[in-house]
Amino acid sequence: MISPRRREPPVRDPLFPGSTRQRIRTYLVVNLVAIWTSVVALVVLNQQVPSRSIVVDIVALVVAGAAYAVALVLATRGALGPAAAVAVGGTWLVAFSLAWATPFTTPVALLVLYVPALILTDAFGPRSRTVLLTATVVLTGALVVVGESRREVWDANHPEIPVLGLLVGLFTLIVAGVLVVGIRDTALRVTRHSRDLEESRTRLAAASLDARRDIERDLHDGAQQRLTTLAVDIGRLTRALDTDPERARTIAHGLHDQLQAAIRELRDLAHGIYPTVLTERGLAGALPAAARRTAVACVVDVDGLRHRHASDVEAAVYFCCLEAMQNADRHAQGSLISVEVSDDARDGEPVLRFRVSDDGRGFDVGRHRGAHGLAGMRDRILSAGGRLEIRSVPGGGTTVEGRFRKDTSTAR
Incomplete structure (x- = not known):
């Protein structure tokens, strides 16, 4: 049964260990903690040594904290690009505010400036990523100029702060901790991805x-x-x-x-x-044809599929969906199988998403993680450059959801 008019909820970014969405959410939470810790430290310092410059830093940090809260809400809803953009804006605001209002914290501001370039790059498409990295390099020079140009003004108008070195050291420690966590996460992610790819091959x-x-x-x-x-x-x-x-x-x-x-x-x-219809018409033609062969009613929604994609990607998605449909048809004991495939373009980068779900009896994913069929689906998607999540609980149905973030489109 094919129904182009029935609309399922939109496919969102999967939230699973190691996913971009989870890492960005973790980064935002860690930075929210760091920001409000810094606000408390500066409020205490301002009580001891009142200064308008410190108040400026506090205001900038509060604004950045609000921006990060907004970014966290966006990331939770799956809007990773906008969330990362808001976080970058808040981070850069803090960096330049520190260099302008309290130039002795310029070393801290430089570390702050590079945090998004290290941790948030995965949330952007290739073009936006290039812009982010280029802007970070350019702003590095601008930040040093701002800090050095304001140093004499600070020295002339502010009293000596007894704990100045300790304060800079504390803030440097906080930001360096965030950077080290980001570097460690990146290294572990690359190692894990390489190992998974080798095993899947x-x-x-x-x-x-x-x-x-x-x-x-x-x-x-x-x-x-x-x-x-x-x-x-x-x-x-x-x-x-x-x-x-x-x-x-x-x-x-x-x-x-x-x-x-x-x-x-x-x-x-x-x-x-390899079905001929997949070669000739792509996923939009092959998946509805496959759905006609299931005994359980199957609803296929390909209205959101606007591009053809590379043949290896289309084959991986097709056979993964086919395996999920056959599993649901044979074992789920449900009444409906839903298939949705869609893509869109973010910064010129097509993003292919797919989902197969059923309302059957479900199963314990942890106990069956090494099953031949499930491992085969993961291997197909991973080898083509995508990510896959399989969610199921006994009595709650099953959802197989995947996505490709790289440029998989091809002119056909």
Whole structure:
């Protein structure tokens, strides 16, 4: 059952360990804590040594804290790009406020300036990422100029602060801690991704060998046997043409039925290897065709799919969705399977998302994480450059959700 008019809730960024969404949310929370810790420290300092400059820093930090709160709400809703942009603006405001109002904290401001470039780059597309990194380099020079130009004004108009060195050290420690956590997270993420990719390639190689053996067996047991029978019957037909025309006609009718059966078997086998409709019409044509073969009602929504994508990506998404649909059809014992595929462009970068869900009995994902079917879906998506999340609880249905953030579009 195909219904282009029924709309499912939009696919959002998956929240799972190591995902960009989770890391950005963690970063925003950590920075909110750091900002309000700094506000408390500056309020205490201002009570001891009243200064308008320190008040300016406090106001800038409060504004940045509010910006980070807004960014956290946006990130929770899946709007990672806007969340990161708001966070970058708040961070840069703090950096320049520190350098302008209290120039002795310029070293701290420089560290603050580089925090977004290190931690938030994944939330942006390639063009925005380039702009962010370039702007950070340019603003580094501007920040030093601001801090040095204000140093003499500060020294001339402010009394000596006894704990100045301790204060700068404290703020440097806080910001450096955030940077170290970001560096460690990046290193762990790269290592984990490389390990997962290597393991998935190994499993895919083994699966490819098994698939070739299955194809060989299917050809031998199916189409090859039918073609052998056809060859024998054609010989019988040839001998009967001159001696028994009536028997020849009977054999000829049987040949037609056998030939149609062989064509069907070859077509089904070819469809399992790589369906022609996927090559010709992409996911928008292949997924509805696959949905017609399920026993359980299947709703497919491809209205949000506006681009063709690279063939390896389309194949990965198709076979992952097909596996999820077949699992739901055979094992979920539900009444409806929903499939949604969509893409959009952020900063010129197409983002492909897909989701397959059912209202069946569900299962414990943790206990079945190493299952052949689930591992195969993850490997397909990971090898094509995407991410996949499988969510399910007993009695609560199952959702398979994935996304590709890299440029996977291709002109067709």
